[in-house]
Amino acid sequence: MLRMHIGGLLVALLLTPGIVTAEELAVIVNVGNTTAKLDAKEVKAHFLKTLSSWSNGDKVRPLDQSDAGPKRAAFLGKVLGMSATELERYWLEKQYANAERPPAKAPDDATVIKIVKTFRGAIGFVSKEAAEREGVKIVLIVQY
Amino acid sequence: MKTRVSSTIVVLLLMAAAVPVQAQTLRFSGFGDVIFGAVGGGDADAAAAQLFKRFGSDPDPVNTNRGFGLTGTDFVVLADMTEAITFLGEINFQTGRGGSSEIDVDIERFFVNFQIDQRFNLQGGLFFTPIGYNNRFLYARAWLMNSIQVPDFFEEELNLFPTHSVGVAAHGEFAMSNGHRLAYIVSAANGRADTPGSTVYARDHTRNKEITGLVEWLIPGFKDSRVGVSGWSGNIDTVRVAGLGDVVPTATAERLALSERGIDTYLIVSHRWFDINAEYVRSSQQDRNGSENTAAYITQGGMIEASLRLAQGRLHPYVRYDQTSLPEGGGPYLSLREADGGFTRVYVPEFKAAMTGAAFDLNQHLRVKAEYIRHLAGPRERHGGALQMAFGF
Numbered sequence: 282m283l284r285m286h287i288g289g290l291l292v293a294l295l296l297t298p299g300i301v302t303a304e305e306l307a308v309i310v311n312v313g314n315t316t317a318k319l320d321a322k323e324v325k326a327h328f329l330k331t332l333s334s335w336s337n338g339d340k341v342r343p344l345d346q347s348d349a350g351p352k353r354a355a356f357l358g359k360v361l362g363m364s365a366t367e368l369e370r371y372w373l374e375k376q377y378a379n380a381e382r383p384p385a386k387a388p389d390d391a392t393v394i395k396i397v398k399t400f401r402g403a404i405g406f407v408s409k410e411a412a413e414r415e416g417v418k419i420v421l422i423v424q425y
Numbered sequence: 426m427k428t429r430v431s432s433t434i435v436v437l438l439l440m441a442a443a444v445p446v447q448a449q450t451l452r453f454s455g456f457g458d459v460i461f462g463a464v465g466g467g468d469a470d471a472a473a474a475q476l477f478k479r480f481g482s483d484p485d486p487v488n489t490n491r492g493f494g495l496t497g498t499d500f501v502v503l504a505d506m507t508e509a510i511t512f513l514g515e516i517n518f519q520t521g522r523g524g525s526s527e528i529d530v531d532i533e534r535f536f537v538n539f540q541i542d543q544r545f546n547l548q549g550g551l552f553f554t555p556i557g558y559n560n561r562f563l564y565a566r567a568w569l570m571n572s573i574q575v576p577d578f579f580e581e582e583l584n585l586f587p588t589h590s591v592g593v594a595a596h597g598e599f600a601m602s603n604g605h606r607l608a609y610i611v612s613a614a615n616g617r618a619d620t621p622g623s624t625v626y627a628r629d630h631t632r633n634k635e636i637t638g639l640v641e642w643l644i645p646g647f648k649d650s651r652v653g654v655s656g657w658s659g660n661i662d663t664v665r666v667a668g669l670g671d672v673v674p675t676a677t678a679e680r681l682a683l684s685e686r687g688i689d690t691y692l693i694v695s696h697r698w699f700d701i702n703a704e705y706v707r708s709s710q711q712d713r714n715g716s717e718n719t720a721a722y723i724t725q726g727g728m729i730e731a732s733l734r735l736a737q738g739r740l741h742p743y744v745r746y747d748q749t750s751l752p753e754g755g756g757p758y759l760s761l762r763e764a765d766g767g768f769t770r771v772y773v774p775e776f777k778a779a780m781t782g783a784a785f786d787l788n789q790h791l792r793v794k795a796e797y798i799r800h801l802a803g804p805r806e807r808h809g810g811a812l813q814m815a816f817g818f
Contacts, residue, residue, distance in 0.1 A: 322645065326604055331649065340508075362647055362697065367738050369492060369789035371648065373817055374569060378562055380503050380538050381514040381595075389611045 306352050307412035308360070308421040311395070313401045314339070319420040321360045327404050328361065329371065330381060335402060344393050344405035346387040355425030356406045451506040456817035457498030458567035462490025466807035468790040469800040473774055476754070477804035480669040480772035482762060486804055487582050488575045490811040495520055496567070499533060509540045532626070533589075551626065554590040555610035555639045556655045557689040557704050559728070568817035569624045571700070571732045571741045571795040573786045577749045577776040578706055579725025584621035585724055585749065585759055585773075586687060586706055587635060587657060590614030591626055594637075604645035614815070616737045617685070620768065623647045635659030648695040654705040660713065661758060666770045669754055674767040683758055684713040700741075703729040710758055714748045722756035725749065732784075739786040777802035790818050 308317060308324050315337050319327070326332040328343045334343060346353050349365065357363050363371065372383035387393045390407035394415045397403040404420075412419050435529030468474035477486065485491060489658040497519030536550030553561045560579040563570050581588045583644040592605075593615025598606045615625040616633030639655035652654050664678035673679075687708035694701040707728040725748075732743035754760050782796030791814070798809040 322604060326645065331604070331606065331643070331645065353746065364737050366786060366789040370786075370817075373454065373789075374562070376503065377454065377456075377501065377566070377569070377817075380474070380511040382450075382452075382503075382505060 302308060303424040304351070304355075305409040306406050306423050306425065307409040307419045308356075308404065308406050308423070309397050309412050309417040310404050310420050311397055311399075311401045312418050314420075316420060319407060321421065321423070324360050324404070324421055325362070328384070330375070339402035342403045343384040344399050344403055345384040345386045346390075346393065346394055346406070347388050351425065352406070352408060355423060357425050359425060360406075360421075428458055433560070446521075452503040452505070453501070454503075455498060455500040456566060456568045456815070457814050458815035459494060460490050460494045460496060460573065460811055460813045462487065462492065462494065462809060462811035464491055464806040465807045468778075469805055469807045470802050473802070475806040476669075476772045480754070480770070481804070482771040483772070485578055486774050486776075487577070489529060489805060490573070490809060499566075506537075511538045512536075513538065542597065544599055546595065546596050548594040549592075551589060551591045552594060552612075554587040554614070554635075554656060554657070555594060555596075555612055555637050555809055556586060556687070557639075557706055558651060558653065558691040558693050558702070559704055560588055563702075566817075567794075567813055567815035568792055570815075571743045571794070572730060572745050572780055572782060573794050573811045573813045574745075574747065574778070574780055574798060576726070576728050576747055578602060578728070578747075579602045582622065583759075583773065584617075584624075585726060585751070586689075586708055587626050587637075587659075590635065590637070591624070592634070597801045606643040608639075608641040608643055610637070610639040610655075617661045619661075619663045620763050621759055623763060631662045633659075633660040633662060634732070647697045650695050651691070651693040654688070654690050656686070658684075658686050660684050661710070663758055663761060664768050665757060666761060666768050669760065669770050669772055670766050671712050672767050672769045679767055687709045689793060700732045700734065701730070702732075703727075710756065722752040723759070724751050724759065731751070737783075740783065742783040743781065745780040747776055747778055747780070748803070751775050774805075775802045776805075778805075791816050 314335060316335060327341050330341060332409055333341055356366055359363060361368060361390040375381035387396065393405040394417055395405050397405050397417055464586040497517055499515055499517045501515045504510060514535050516530040517533040519529045519531060532551060534552055536548050536552045539547040547671050547705060555561060559576055561659055577583060578585055579588055590612055592612055594610055594612035596610040598608040600606055614635050616628040616635040618625045635657055637657040638654060641651050641653035663681050663682040663683060664673060665681040666673050685708055689706040691704040707725045710722040728745060728747040730739045730743055730745035734741060751759060751773055760770040760773050777801045778798050780796055780798045784794040786792050794813040796811045800807055
């Protein structure tokens with residue numbers, strides 16, 4: 282009887298998509314940006330402003346999120362390879378060294394999308410679902 | 426309705442931050458540190474200690490950590506005047522190193538940066554002389570350094586090598602394959618003043634200009650790793666003071682014309698698990714009239730620090746070795762100081778020490794450190810220990 286209950290529970294777990302499906306975030310750029318795809322290293326280079334302009338000459342405008350949730354933690358960890366503390370220190374170092382401006386922090390996906398839609402050089406990260414719903418250009422998808 | 430208005434305001438503010446059209450983004454930051462240190466074990470070099478007692482400029486060599494100490498604190502203001510033009514002003518409040526509580530106010534940096542293109546940008550004002558790595562990035566910034574001891578070879582008070590310049594600089598980066606970049610900085614600035622400690626800020630009475638160049642290979646990774654070489658050239662118009670402790674009135678001082686050339690090489694490795702900071706700098710000063718002494722005065726400095734990055738990048742145990750090598754007592758120029766109505770020469774000691782310790786980031790703004798230092802030469806006591814709390818915001 283107990284064995285049947287356990288077997289049923291396992292089947293139910295396997296059939297529940299929410300439990301086994303990973304969340305996804307999308308790195309987005311303006312539709313006018315000619316870049317089709319970026320890998321994590323390239324996103325990192327743009328986001329950390331080690332590349333300050335796109336291939337078409339537009340200035341790179343990275344946009345961070347102020348929400349310290351799992352989406353931002355995933356972007357920092359899987360794309361930038363840094364913790365939140367390391368990223369804060371990185372920008373303070375850049376600011377001290379050569380007056381570099383850190384990215385603005387948007388409160389939510391909707392604000393990131395609005396800004397990315399407005400500025401040709403903008404790059405940000407939002408949930409894949411929000412990106413697809415708003416029809417912005419996705420250059421990288423990251424599972425977490 | 427209220428929510429929509431608030432949301433629109435947030436977007437507008439963020440857009441303003443992303444694209445400043447006037448001096449609407451004013452950024453303010455700062456850093457500083459508090460140290461507690463103790464020394465003991467007797468003089469590392471008794472003869473050097475005797476010379477320092479007789480001819481040194483302070484009771485202790487610069488950056489000796491004894492008791493509680495507040496080295497200083499810096500406040501940085503950045504104004505994004507337009508999208509491409511940023512002003513940076515850094516004011517340093519520093520307590521008298523000679524044991525007094527008098528606070529000196531010093532303009533550390535004061536420049537306008539014109540961001541034109543990744544490959545070509547301009548900077549004008551007072552900036553760190555583009556020599557090496559530690560002078561540009563880590564000088565006196567306890568919060569950014571793993572170790573506590575400020576390197577003698579880029580200590581502003583000693584000015585063994587040029588640390589600050591007033592002038593113009595062009596800088597930029599060229600993209601290479603696989604994310605690698607080649608960066609450069611070229612600067613033309615006021616040369617050195619008649620004594621090492623009196624940098625020429627307001628006006629340069631001589632025609633001497635110092636030309637500096639730096640080329641740096643940036644290798645992408647956890648953070649950029651760097652391999653660089655830089656050099657400088659300039660003339661120095663100063664005075665001749667024959668012996669340590671002699672005082673020569675300005676009116677009767679014999680003029681001395683020196684030329685200075687220098688080179689600096691460095692390697693900075695920034696890996697997910699470890700960091701390496703290695704730098705070597707060498708200068709040669711020579712009497713350019715060659716009237717009586719054509720020998721070159723050679724000054725060298727260097728350090729190597731290896732540290733680990735543990736506990737999610739918060740813990741940095743390290744080992745470090747520093748050394749400076751100076752002409753006798755500092756030579757005719759590096760030992761020169763202004764005296765009442767004239768000039769004198771002080772004994773500038775060499776530095777040779779090994780250090781070990783650890784830095785721990787309590788959070789992104791606060792770093793605490795503990796360090797043991799073993800002096801192998803010079804007038805300092807053999808053993809030293811220090812605790813430091815460094816902050817940056």
